[in-house]
Amino acid sequence: MFPGAPARRDVLRLFGAGAGLLAAGGLLTACSDGSSGGKSADGSLKINDQLGWLKLTQFGGFYAAEVKGYYKAEKLSTSFTAGGPNILAWQQVASGKSFTGDDDNTNVLVAVAKGQPLVIYGAIFQTSPFSIISKADDPITSIEDFAGRTIAVTEASRQQFEALVKKAGVKDVRFIPAGTDPTQLTTGQASGYSGYATSQAVALKRQGVDVHVLYLEDLGVPSYGNVLITTRDHLEKQHDELVRFLRATIKGYEYMNAHPDEIGRLVATKWNTGGLKPEEEAATARFQKDLITSPKGVLQVDPAKMQKIIDQLVSVGTIGKKLKAADVVDTSVLEAAYGGRTSLLT
Incomplete structure (x- = not known):
């Protein structure tokens, strides 16, 4: 994303650097290395997802997957925590405190250029808003x-x-x-x-x-919004957990795109506690559909496009050294989750 692009947030917030897609905490309720969440009473794997920002409709696909039972079908027990300012998701993930998260791709690429062991395996917005x-x-x-x-x-x-x-x-x-x-x-x-x-x-x-x-x-500025990240170690050792989580999340975003008014209003009335307006969140869900979808399905990330993003950031000095997208982006989780399809609900 463009340096300084703001997160989808309350309009009363000041826009910050690095898109403000800020995330605290992690996906799995971490043990010492952040790699395991333990089990719920029903035997499902506990997952705490730390959102990139507040509980807004840009994350409505996660909520849809929860309320429609897609995570439960994958034997995952999910809870979602809102993000906030001054906490970067990539730091939580790279340190092992978080299993996965979402962050601005500029933040992530700068961190990778400085040696952080991060990998991008998906993206919410196919075009940055x-x-x-x-x-x-x-x-x-x-x-x-x-x-x-x-x-x-x-x-x-x-x-x-x-x-x-x-x-x-x-x-x-x-x-x-x-x-x-x-x-x-x-x-x-x-x-x-x-x-x-x-x-x-x-x-x-x-x-x-x-x-x-x-x-x-x-x-002419290629961009993604809210890239999904984990560490290379987690990707290799807990690939199945990532696939299960992503498969359910894909279904959630597909459902939200098919039922934007329903999920937008639920985000405002059931998921967010900050006094959002249901009709405004419904309007946002309708508006953002075209930015989330792609011919290959939701949550996609293309290494070729990411290489263009990297090259553009290098050209303006945001990234200090050239990176290879193949070293930053891994599409194996997407490929396994989709299983050769472009939609999981239709």
């Missing part, structure tokens, strides 16, 4: 449309946007710090606002503001 949001009656549809405009961007992403503008030869662009919500756009302080399409764009639409969304992919 991080985007430039503009009014539909004055849209920003390309990097060339930045010319002569004021664009509100996160401080962590400013260097990247400046590099894109420079490369395209676009002049007279004024970048200002993005505020904590998109009022800079509605009040005319900025013509474009960098935010999460599944959060800020959806909120604006529900307020009656017609917006245009320009994704990172539209700017």
Whole structure:
């Protein structure tokens, strides 16, 4: 993901560096090496999943898998803990405190470049929801449309946007710090606002503001959102546990995409305790479907695309050395979970 892209979060939160897809804790209730969760009374394996951020609809597929019994069918006993600021999932995973987790791919790739033993085995968003949001009656549809405009961007992403503008030869662009919500756009302080399409764009639409969304992919920046990670050791020694968990989670995300209103409202009323609005979460679930799906199914990760992400981050200095995607991405869990199919519910 683009450096500085924010997590799908409450619009009252300030957007942070590294996409803020921050995760604490782990997936399996860890023993000393984080590799085993123990057994429940019914014999199922206990799993505590530490989400990348708050219990929002971007993680609704996990909740759907829980309430629809997909984890239970895999003999897994799951509990989910919300994440929060200043705790990075990759640190919990790399240290052995967590069996698996999700984090921003930039955070993970920087950590791998510094020697952390992490591997990416899936991704929630096939295209990052991080985007430039503009009014539909004055849209920003390309990097060339930045010319002569004021664009509100996160401080962590400013260097990247400046590099894109420079490369395209676009002049007279004024970048200002993005505020904590998109009022800079509605009040005319900025013509474009960098935010999460599944959060800020959806909120604006529900307020009656017609917006245009320009994704990172539209700017030629390949991206994923919420990559699923574990350590190489866990991947090799507990492959079956990962396959079982991922297989159930795939079904959960497929179910949410097929029933977005149901799961969005359940996330708001049953899963999250922060006063979310059911109709807004339902709208988010509907909106994010296209960002989650792919021709090969949900939760996919492509090593070739990850190599492009790596190369782009190296080119702007975010990663200090070249990495091979084949050393970072492992698709064996996905392949085993899908078993040659592209959907597990249809």
